[in-house]
Amino acid sequence: MRRHDWLPLALIAVLALAAFAFVPSTPTWLTLTIAGLAMGMMIFMMASGLTLVFGLMDVMNFAHGAFISVGAYAAASVLIQLKGGMQAPSLAENLMAMAPALAAAVAVAGLLGWIFERVVIRPVYGDHLKQILVTMGGLIVVEQLIHVVWGPDMIPLPRPATITGSVLIGDAAIERYRMLAVLVGLAVFAAMWLVLNRTRLGLLIRAGVENTEMVESLGYRVRRLFVGVFVAGSALAGLGGVMWAMYQESVTAGMGMQMMVVIFIVIIIGGMGSVGGCFVGALLVGLMANYIGYLAPKLALGSNILLMVLILLWRPRGLYPASKA
Amino acid sequence: MSRILSGDLPRSRVLAAVLVLIALGLLAAPFLFPGARSLNVAAKVAVFVLLVASYDLLLGYTGIVSFAHTMFFGIGGYGIGIAAARLGPAWGNLALGFLASLALTAAVALVIGLLSLRVRAVFFAMITLAVASFFQILASQLSDFTGGEDGLNFKLPELLQSRLACYYLVLAAAAALFLVLLRIVNSPFGRVLQSIRENEFRCEALGYRTVFYRTAANCLGALFATVAGALYAIWLRYTGPEATLSFAIMIDLLLMVVIGGMGTLYGAVIGATLFVVAQNYLQDLMKLASDAATGIPLLPNLLHPDRWLLWLGVLFVVCVYWFPSGIVGRLRR
16 A cells, blocks of 8 residues: 555545536435445455455455355354344344344354365465466355255345434435444454554565565565465455345345455456555445446446446556555 | 367377267257257257357467356357347348357457456456456346347247257357367467467567467457357347356356366367256256255255256366366376
């Protein structure tokens, strides 16, 4: 992350302001903006681990989507047990029910990530072709195993009682769940930023992204660092998966794969390997999807591609190119 | 014989026998295995042999991972479908649709290739995935034109009304194009592609412009996929997002190439045949096994007919690790 390059950040503001000019009423604009930010935050949670893993070890894990689905399924299993807590009318009880579900998602996705790294990815370091193929195969297998364990049907995942519905801010109706998503996303980003920029571990990770061999020659084991980052990234994907599943109010085995396209676009936009770029990219994608969805619904699904093309025309290596990519 | 196969002989008795068996089976399929279902399987095998072979040109020979191959397959299908459904079932219209789809394919493949083949394999894979998903959305959104999610049913010209004539047209075209592909990979051009796969840097140092060759391979592979899509649409008399564009088909393609054997076109024949037959008949077998395993926890689920992809996925991963040249590579040893 280069500290002094504020242009991409300004781009978010420019996009929001441009939309402000086109969207006829201010409350609608506010609703759309919050919705876009919420979507962006959830995408960021899912994408950040993947981009960091790529930056650190040059591994692009096409099976990252599997962690998203598995996290969501794990949380769904817990929430089915805690139905009472979810339906209770008090916020505290809702959060008490959600906490173990989120913890389960993080734990299961992290564990799967650890196994995945050992079994699937370790043998194919440095060979991109095999990496893509093997992780694709891993995705197929994990998706099918989800069917085996949780059954082939979609599982409905209702939001907790006090976090459904909207609040009015002025004239703008803002869904409560979206505000929660923004808060969780900000917390994740802040935590990640602190770890990366204010701890020794983060220093090593950033140095590893910059120049792996140099860090290794100074006596640090980048491999071990990488396993940690991989597990953390998988866990984050699981967390993002739960948030996304609750947003959709259902869990399917294919949801991870569906998200992968957006995640890849975000990573490409951000500059492959950069966490800051991934954050900006995710917010841009989220905002763009919501604004265009409102202004020109026909174009909505193509808005991501459009955004990617525009950004790559401006900066061919992404917003914040990580040095190795 | 050696001339027809461009000097690229099977180099293994078992492989040769299996290939002859498949070829004869396909040739005599309407008489050997009567019934609509088995003829469908045979036609699908023929089309997918061509499709997988064209994908192998990219993945196995050049070392490019593209996730946009089904997009080109779909473009071919929609070219025929839109022409036949919107303009009417005449030969001229079919030809028009077919040529238009070839032109579109060439343009799209060229642009994608020039923009993203300069960079690394991972980048190309990601970009193609994004573009392919965009096309899928496009096909379902432009429903006035493409029939949306439902796709298009259409009629064919008089001559192709008969299933038998249609089958032999598809088979003949697929076989001829397969031989053309065999010619391409065994030409000097094909050797350059293989050298790019083995060592791009060295190839560049020898004076070959690798970007040019990779882009050419990308376009060629895409064009063959488009023809395969057109053949498939002609056979099905239908085209739609599920049948031609979906990501599931892309995954099937990957499985076929890798299990059959990357970097040899005979792998495409073996892989496609094995996969399509498994897709249609393995499930029956698994049902038997699953019923036999009732009462044991989890095992019936693992053997459930819908989980056939699980086992092929495991086979795929095993192949990538231990048998990178797939079944054909194994047989040739």
